[in-house]
Amino acid sequence: MEGVEHRIVKVNGINMHVAEKGQGPVILFVHGFPELWYSWRHQISALSSKGYRAVAPDLRGYGGTDAPDSVTCYTCFHIVGDL
Template sequence: MEGVEHRVIKVNGINMHVAEKGEGPLILFIHGFPELWYSWRHQIASLSSKGYRAVAPDLRGYGDTDVPDLVTSYTCFHIVGD
């Protein structure tokens, strides 16, 4: 998608992929299960063109974010903490 910046940030011991576009007030898009940042591509394009900074991470275990081996690494506390 044109103009979307992709980066990887270190958070809670994993590498998390984040897609972002635009500048201004932040809008954070959290995908459902099983999806990824790309689910929000139309909203990212629209809202970033209206003066917002749209940010959409791939949650742990999805897309280009690390996939921890232990099932205990996927509690709601881990996901919210990321």
Template sequence: MENIQHSIVRTNGINMHIASIGTGPVILFLHGFPELWYSWRHQLLSLSSLGYRCISPDLLGYGDTDAPPSPTQYTALHVVGDLVGLLDYLGIDQVFLVAHDWAPSMACKATYFPATVVVSFVEGIELYKPPVVFLLLVAELGLTAQWTGL
């Protein structure tokens, strides 16, 4: 799509696909579930035209990014580790972070690294306490706190 560049970056033991465009201050876009970098294509094009470097990775196990070798590595903190590794690899010190859908849980954890990762924090949706019915479904499916963040 219109000058969006695609590359594979080795980070945190996985190969991560990223889509990027532009120069200037960096905006890192985190997609929702089940989505890809492509969800942000319009924002990448629009904001890069305003002087921003826009980067949107396929997160862990999505699109052209590797899945981890073990299901126990599907955690928000692992994804944050991937993102920190990505920024280190690209030589980026600070980013504006935009997250959508399930990604705000990772974006919140990215604030554990304020000096290196987050300059500004924007969520695509509000985090909320889920209804009891959702919590019962989580328990029935055997999903762990590592996976759900709950």
């Protein structure tokens, strides 16, 4: 997708893929299960063109983000803590 910057950030012991575009106040897009940042591509494009910074991470275990082996690493506390 044109103009979207991709980066990896270290958070809570994992590498998290984040897609972002635009400048201004941040809008955080959180995908559902089992989806990816790409689910928000149309909203990212539209809102970044309106002066917002659209940020869409891949949650742990999805897309370009690390997938820890243990099921205990996927509690709501881990997922929210990553954000």
